[in-house]
Amino acid sequence: MLTGLPDRQYFATHLENALRRQASGTAVPLYHIRLDALSLISAGLGRAVSDKLLVLTAQRLKAVFAAEDAMVARFDGDEFAVFVANKPDSPDIVTDRHMGVVEASILAAQLPGALEMGEIVVTHRPVVDLATNSAVRSELILRWDHQEHGVIPHDRCVEFTEQTGFSSMLLTATCRELRATPDVPLSVNLTRRQSTDMELVSSALRSWDLNQVSHERLWLGMPLDLLSDANGEAADAHQVLADLGIEFIGLGFTGSLRDLACLERFSLRAVRISAALTNTTLRVANLVHQTGALLIVDGITAEEQADRWRHAGADLGQGPLWGPHGTQAFRLD
Structure with missing residues (x-):
């Protein structure tokens, strides 16, 4: 398993259990995260680089929610999901620092074409x-x-x-x-x-x-x-x-x-x-x-x-x- 994260089915089962345990009327913070242009990065820089980006994303998501009662999972390809139990709010995970990793990889993948143009x-x-x-x-x-x-x-x-x-x-x-x-x-x-x-x-x-x-x-x-x-x-x-x-x-x-x-x-x-x-x-x-x-x-x-x-x-x-x-x-x- 590339990232070491649970898959979609495991995530869905635990989310259902968390919702049943949650007090009536209380929201569960749920995030659906997608890495834009991962296919472009893979095509431009190779599969090894895109895999490294997936692993890095998984590590950073786990670090952000390490202090929470949370589950981080990877769905298909470039999709991740997170839910946080027993808490009405949660960390702001979409920071400039995290998005900068993806943006830099996309720009690097665009470089050969930029040279030609x-x-x-x-x-x-x-x-x-x-x-x-x-x-x-x-x-x-x-x-x-x-x-x-x-x-x-x-x-x-x-x-x-x-x-x-x-x-x-x-x-x-x-x-x-x-x-x-x-x-x-x-x-x-x-x-x-x-x-x-x-x-x-x-x-x-x-x-x-x-x-x-x-x-x-x-x-x-x-x-x-x-x-x-x-x-x-x-x-x-x-x-x-x-x-x-x-x-x-x-x-x-x-x-x-x-x-x-x-x-x-x-x-x-x-x-x-x-x-x-x-x-x-x-x-x-x-x-x-x-x-x-x-x-x-x-x-x-x-x-x-x-x-x-x-x-x-x-x-x-x-x-x-x-x-x-x-x-x-x-x-x-």
Whole structure:
């Protein structure tokens, strides 16, 4: 039994017994729940993914009603039911968190079709020199112009590509852009999974070599906490690519001693810090510059915030102040 829940017949029998025991005129809360587009998820991502979603739904329903005298059952396919005995009200089970699991799976299943229709594009997100307020390089990010949900930002797009086996497409697009825009320095950030995937690194190397691109203009972002494990796969991937002349940005910099040690060990070109970390701005900039690296501030929303980081010694900035979703969109082929 996939979910470990009772079936429709068992549920109906116990519901009848509960109704007979219930005081006259007292209602029994009863829920009928259906997972929309489960067949779409199964067709787009495979049976194993849709089965995992069913199991996860069953687990969450049982957790929500764990403190109640309740029965959770699975009917046919994508249908669930719950009744709560001896209580006139019950928890609100349809929360954003629960529905978000289903919605994310549906969007992931739609991704291959969205690629074919040209709804997912790569855009140039400006990296701005804070001293001159001019763009000096571009970070490549994904943007999905969804007909129903509007603009789906880069982080969600990356999440869906990793679920559907398209995780290398941004690196492939980076290769194309290196050739198409020879005068524009580019940056692209590796996900946590990509940073520890040597096969993906090998695939990128084959792609870049095949297209005879110059690597020197490319900065790759990699999470600092993964790099800090000097004997880990992320460190190995960094070494292979650094030997080709590719320079790295340390992502998620906080100014901790561990981050600074990692910065010195790997001779990173830059580190990126969140604009929300404002309490030690001057100290952080000085420490970064002592290692010879640049400090990039991400998430700048207003000119006043840019001024504060500029005066603190930060070198480069990114964020909604210069456009939330990037510019110069081009389709993925």
